[in-house]
Every structure is written in structure tokens, then in C-alpha cells.
Amino acid sequence: MFVDSHAHIDGEDFDADRDEVVSRARAAGVRAIMNVGTGDPHSDGLERAVAVAERYEGVFAAVGVHPHDAKLYDEEAERRLLSLTKKGGRVVAWGEIGLDYHYDHSPRDVQREVFARQLRLAREASLPVVIHSREADDETIEILSRELEGSERAGVLHCFGGGPRMAEAALALGFYISFAGNVTFKKADALREVALTVPAERLLVETDCPFLAPVPHRGRRNEPSYVVETARFLATLRGVGPEELGRATAENFCRLFRVELS
Numbered sequence: 281m282f283v284d285s286h287a288h289i290d291g292e293d294f295d296a297d298r299d300e301v302v303s304r305a306r307a308a309g310v311r312a313i314m315n316v317g318t319g320d321p322h323s324d325g326l327e328r329a330v331a332v333a334e335r336y337e338g339v340f341a342a343v344g345v346h347p348h349d350a351k352l353y354d355e356e357a358e359r360r361l362l363s364l365t366k367k368g369g370r371v372v373a374w375g376e377i378g379l380d381y382h383y384d385h386s387p388r389d390v391q392r393e394v395f396a397r398q399l400r401l402a403r404e405a406s407l408p409v410v411i412h413s414r415e416a417d418d419e420t421i422e423i424l425s426r427e428l429e430g431s432e433r434a435g436v437l438h439c440f441g442g443g444p445r446m447a448e449a450a451l452a453l454g455f456y457i458s459f460a461g462n463v464t465f466k467k468a469d470a471l472r473e474v475a476l477t478v479p480a481e482r483l484l485v486e487t488d489c490p491f492l493a494p495v496p497h498r499g500r501r502n503e504p505s506y507v508v509e510t511a512r513f514l515a516t517l518r519g520v521g522p523e524e525l526g527r528a529t530a531e532n533f534c535r536l537f538r539v540e541l542s
Contacts, residue, residue, distance in 0.1 A: 281541075282511055282526040283312040283533040284504040285458050286376075286410065286438045286486035289339075290315055290325075290332040293490040293501055302336050305504035309526070311541045312533060313504050314486075316376050316410060316438075317343040321357035326364055333370035340539060342373035342410050344402075350386035350394040358401070365405050372537040374402035375410025376438060379423075382414045392423065399427035402435075408536055409435035411455075417446040424453055436536060439488045440474065447474050451482055456536055458484035461494030461502060464513045472517060480518075480528045484536075485511045 284305065294301055305313060313336075317329025326343045333341035343364045345353050365371055377398045379391050386394075402409045409428075413420040420442075428434060434454035439462070440447065447457055457478045463471050487493075487510070489502035494509045508522075515525040534541060 281530045282308070282310045282485070282508050283314075283530045283541075284310055284487050284489075284507040285314050285436065285484040285529070285533055286460070287313050287315055287489045287504050288318065289313065289489065289504065290317065290329045291490065294503075298332070301503050301505075302339070306338070308505040308508050310504050310507060311338055311530060312539070313339045314373070314410075314533075314537070315339055315341050317341060318346045318349070318376065320349055321345050321352055321360060326360060330364055330367070330371055338541065339370070340372045340537065341370045342375045343371060344375040344377040344398055344410065345394060346376055347378050347380040347391045347395065347412060348383065348385040350391045353390075353394045353397075358397075361398075362401070362405075365407060372407070372539055373410050373435070374398060374405065374407045375435070376412040377409060378412035379416035379420050380412060380414045381416040392419065396423055396427055399423065403428060403431050403433075406433060408433045411435060411437045412439070413437060413442060413446075417442045421446060421449045421453075424450070424455075428453065436484055438486060439492070441471065442474075443470070444474050444477065447477060451478070456482045456484050456532060458486045459510065459514060460486050460488045461492040461498070461506065461510050464494040464510060465498070475514060475517060480525075481532060483514075483525075483529055484532055485514065485529050
């Protein structure tokens, strides 16, 4: 039993064969997929992500404004987010949100403001958060610590790419840490060192598809069935069987997002 804790199967990369992609995931033993809505909050991207989750058994949704699009956040975007998160059903998380200082598609001060605003809204809604952080370890942890202090529900640092200090701080805040296909890459030694330190009860795996296909699929379009390869790699790295790691990460997924798998 495996789960893909972060995917983007509503995107145009999957328009031609989405049904087959979901079928391949099920055949590979993937019991759940978290489909994460991103893009311009004034487009239909958020609604499309939810619609895809509602269409397939075992697919859930998260909605939020990505740091790339923070400059587009306004009252109307917030109204749409609140409407979708209050809808309940397949929407079980707020995200992905955070900071991205690599691309800087939105000004950094705007990213920080929108990040903090969405954390407060997620806390009010009692939803866990899905965090994107790139080259912003210290500020991400600082904002999370300030806004979520004492919160009963934290969230997950998705596609983790930070250092050991960030991982330690996130775990202390009650966060889960998710690893994507890049942990299998040849030059990812530092990332693998962090992956060895995450407690089994806080570990998740993901594809972040269509990006970051793991070895041996690197260079292809990523898809949820490939999460099994990342799980197998991490199992070998950590010295456990793939079934044990798959079961543990599936249980973690259910606990964090408060869902049940059929």
C-alpha cells in the first residue's frame, strides 16, 4: 500500500490520459493521491483541482496560492479559497503555500505576507498546510513558528530540499516531511542524509508530478505510479522493506489529513 502525498494530475500534462494515469497508479498499489491546486487564483485552476479529486476514488485535494502567484492574491482569491475549503469533502488541506526565493516570481515581501495570511486562514479552518519552501529555510521556519504556535494541526513540508536544521525545526513544530523523486538522483547525497533522520511516523513520499520523475524514470513525465520507486529507494536507504515503508507512509497520510482509505 502506497500513497502519493503531492501530485498535480489536473494539469494539461495529463489531459490526454488522466484516466489511464489513475488506473496505472491503482495497479501499482497506490491507494491515495493528493492533488494540489496551483496557478493563477483567478483562473479555474483551484476548482479544476477539486473537480479531479471528486472524479476519482482515492484522490483528495489541497488548494492554496503558491508563492509564485502571491502577487495575484487579493480579496477575490481569498473568497474563492474559503469557498472551496469550506466545501469539505475531498478538500483536506490548504496549499501549497510558502516561500520561493529561487525564482522570485513574486516579490519576497509579498510572498511573506501572503504566506502568513494563508497560514492564519488554514488555522482558522482547522486544515493542515502543504508547504513549498525553496532557498528560504530560515524565513519559512520563522513564519511557521510564529503563525502556527500552539496549533493542533501542522502540515507537511513537501518535496523537501532543505538542510538538517530545517528538518529538525519542522519536526519540532509537528510537521511531516515528504520526499520526492529527487532523493533518488545521483548528486542528492545531502538530501539522503536528511531522509535518514526523519522518524518513520513523520515520513511521507510523493511524486510532485509531472516533475521530478525518480530513477529509473528520470527525464520522463512523472506520474503517481512512480511514487513506488521513490518509496522503494527510501526503504532500501533506511534499511526496511518497501511494504513496511509503504504502510507507514500511508498511515501517516491518513493521520495528517484525517482521511480513510478504502
